[in-house]
Amino acid sequence: MDDQADLLDLDCFLPYRLAVIAARVSKAMSVLYAEKFGISIAEWRVIAHLAGSGRVSIRDIHARVNLDKVKVSRAVSRLEEAGLVLKASNAADNRLLDITLSDEGWSVYRQIVPLASGFEADLLSALDDTERAALERVFEKLHARLDENVEAARSLYPKV
Secondary structure, three states, X not given: OOOHHHOOOHXXXXXXXXXXXXXXXXXXXXXXXXXXXOOOHHHHHHHHHHHHHOOXXXXXXXXXXXXXXXXXXXXXXXXXXXXXXXXXXXXXXXOOEEEEEOHHXXXXXHHHHHHHHHHHHHHHOOOOHHHHHHHHHHHHHHHHHHHHHHHHHHHHOOOO
16 A cells, blocks of 8 residues: 555544543553562453442453453353452342352452552543543543434444
């Protein structure tokens, strides 16, 4: 390809930049809990979601934590083996399992939260109050735009 104008500059491409920063943040934060508690990024996401949601299915976790169903299922299985989550039959639908944090899972969660909060505070300390407020507004606007355009995007960019 001779025409440089047709090339995508990944360093300036918003979806790429967001993916890279999200991966770097997750990886950096995982240092806080991986070594001490032996849990992965996916497992931490499951624990954090369960702490805020109570009894939920793997399908519910998958929809919320931005991980594919296989990763969620594996994370839940490893957490169950470690005694951090409990599985029970769903009373309304026997095909589903309800997942909850065990007492040990709650203990791990309560130990990680201050570490995670400190990590967040340290990361955000790179921004002043005005920048933090602007970042929050940008996130809200991007979420709103994505919500508005999901169906439009499906019609504009059909599966090939």
